[in-house]
Amino acid sequence: MPKKYHIETKKVPRRLPSIGKFGIVDWREDCANCHNCAKKACIYERYRQEADYIKGLGDVKSLFFECNGCFSCVQKCTKGLLALTVNPVYENMGNSYFTPDIITTTWNQADTASIPVSGAGYRGKFSGTGFDGMWTDMSEIVRPTRDGIHGREYISTAVDIGRKPRVITFNEKGAPLDGLFPLVDIPIPLIIDKMPANYSFPNLLPIFADVAKQTGTMVIMDRKDYEALPAGKEQYLPHIIFHLENDKPLMSPEVMKKIRLVEINDGTDIEKRIRELKTLNPELVIIVRVELDANSEQRVIELAHEPFVEAIHIVADINGNQINVENPKFVKDMMRNIHTSRISKVIYFFFG
Ligand code: SF4
């Protein structure tokens, strides 16, 4: 596969034991000391690893978090001494949206850096809530080795952020008559958002900046977060979207010239603010950040029709729901309403 389509990954050991779904309860009394104990047959070798785990007392629990629930030892024990149980710590993880299953699957994907595969497959027409009710057609992506009639086919995941003219008229020299709007393209449809205040981990910021640089995408940061990055932080500037608070000073003119995207909060004077930012760097694409509260669907539609708005970032809560609403709508349904309201310009949506 060509290098540009490939993100380098490598396996790294976990820093902390993950919380597994299953645990084995082992009633040792009445053990028949069989010659070939069923425990030796564990295909994941959990019992063989027991001594290693026990050496580091802090890790004893993790042995019981790493049973993969194959039932092999339970079924084969001649005296029926073993029982499989669901780990109560596992059942208490997360919330109604980030279920224990989603958290565990995400951990496993992070451990192995393998292709994300989760869920038990499609279960019928528009099944599930939230994003599970969304259909995507990615038949090529799940069959990446397919050779089409034109040879090996790759699917571009790149997205452009910014405005695109409906029609381009060229002069006799072949140059666009009215110029073109600034546009930022990123190779994957994913941007790392600011962490919500309650889930802020400053130690992760240099990692986010590095991930954004290595994958060619962007990370949203406040000025103070950028300033807290270690020496050499200028290398990350093309991959940072500064979130500029209305009442805070801007970055220095040198920094403003090196960045490609900034984000401002929605407000009454956004047109004036966008024009001010454009005077510092006309090539900047400016995103308007809109929190998805009770009135925001209509507000996003209004903004999308404003000629000075280039991109909109709609922000749901961490569960993908509308913010401060008793019976919140899910972000996917709100995006659909906005998109089907005859918006004719390119808008960029994501949530954080
Ligand atoms: S198979 Fe069961 S009864 Fe036999 S040694 Fe193992 S734990 Fe004991």
Ligand code: SF4
């Ligand atoms: S249930 Fe399977 S994975 Fe878990 S300890 Fe027994 S044999 Fe190993």
